[in-house]
Amino acid sequence: MKKLNITGKDLVKIGFPQSKAIGFAMEAIEKNLLKKTRRQVLTQLKKVVTSPGEFILDPVWTHVANELQLTLEIKNKRSALLETPDQYAIYGANQIEQGALTQMETAMRLPVTVGGALMPDAHQGYGLPIGGVLAVRNAVIPYGVGVDIGCRMCLTIYDLPESALAGNEIAFKRELVAATKFGAGKGFQGNERADHAVLDKAEFNLIPFIRNLKQKAYEQLGSSGGGNHFVEWGILEMLEDDKELKIPKGKYVALLSHSGSRGLGATIAAYYTKVAKELCQLPKEAVNLAYLSLDTSEGQEYWLAMNLAGDYASACHHVIHDKISKAVGGNVLARIENHHNFAWKEIWNGEEVIVHRKGATPASKDVMGIIPGSMTAPGFLVRGKGETKSINSASHGAGRQMSRTQAIKTIKREQMKDVLKEHGVTLIGAGLDEAPMAYKDINMVMDAQKDLVDVIAKFTPKIVRMADDGSRED
Secondary structure, eight states: OOOTTTTHHHHHTOOSSHHHHHHHHHHHHHHHHHSHHHHHHHHHHHHHHHHHHGHHHTTEEEEEEEEHHHHHHHHHHHSSSSSOOOOOSSSSSGGSSSSHHHHHHTTTTOOOOOOOEEEEEOOOOOOOOOOEEEEESSOOOOHHHSSTTOOEEEEEEESSOHHHTTTHHHHHHHHOOOOOTTTTOEEEEOOGOOGGGGGOOOOHHSSSHHHHTTTHHHTTTTTOOOOOEEEEEEEEEESSOOOTTBBBSEEEEEEEEOOOOOHHHHHHHHHHHHHHHHHOOOOOGGGGGHHHHHHHHHHHHHHHHHHHHHHHHHHHHHEEEEHHHHHHHOEEEEEEEEEESSEEEEETTEEEEEEEEEEEEETTTTTTEEEEEOOSOOOOOOOEOTTTTSEEEESSSSBBBSHHHHHHHHHHHHHHHHHHHHHHHHESSSOOOGGGGGGOHHHHHOOOOOOTEEEEEEEEEEEEEEEESSOOOO
């Protein structure tokens, strides 16, 4: 074997799938072909992998050819869509556009799909619709997770009364601007850069592709990107005494943020989506739902990378909240966070499945989550009810009712200013594509998911910080 210096990687390069066929090929070389040259053997192997049917009866290659045939049959079976989509739950159907419904129906035709649900904030995206929940067997869909891997909400509640914010708006605004950085591609340099244990995670060194992203991750740690990402001050009203959080009924100053894994997550998503499309060739209408089996090295690599991006997104929020907390003072009563744009291993209907929540909030029994509205509409602190039909999920926000392009074309700057003034909101940054009118009515969305979550508290935005360069990174 050493004489020929042929490895499994060499076989993959000439077209061998990640399967038992590689092992069988290595055995065949060792037993029968050590007298051949490396070039001769690789030429022969390329013929076998290209036309395995011609080598089924060949005494040297029979096991290799049979395994290749089996792998090809499985791939073809997996690549075909079911003729009709399986049934799935829809919440707030009258608020959901046809494009999102069509995308969800396509996702329900994947051969690996076992269940799905569409949240009331759903709208059309790439692959799985935003607001789509999909449970599959032993596979992960990069575009089912989304581009901004691990995007999340984070809420810090302070022991400061409502009057503390109203009486010190200039100071709170100043610290909000000083501790944040927005815009696609934006990051920190030199002494501005923060540090966090997430940068020491082993995953950065396990995969060469990820190792090359560590410097970018370091520079962007604690930043928020563009699009619908925000950091905002507001008033949180606890509707009742909460024993779990140990916070009495009343109103408190709170800090709420929404952002994800920045360039790290976006680069991971782009790379593994390309890999998935090469390995899982689906019909045109489903091409963005290409998936990776968790039995493959590519699937395992993506799973590690996805979880790293999720941890990184969480670290970004913690850096922001810790900076601001230190600056404004006040004791932290609680910090709650939840993520979307992710995939989880969960037990659903008695079976282990991979649950993709692309723009959907985990809502298992007693799990806490945050569902924001818009820059003028309230957000809600909720506790999940564990509804099986929704695959233990709820909406991740109000959801768009206008595309970004439509909003920019139809909404006037003066209209936006009037709405902000009416609600007493100070806005720093943000384009017309993020105007409140571009979003659905959060109260209608919440009404459509009463069976999914209980509302614990209401958050009213007061000072909102968003990207001011028109960048879109959501």
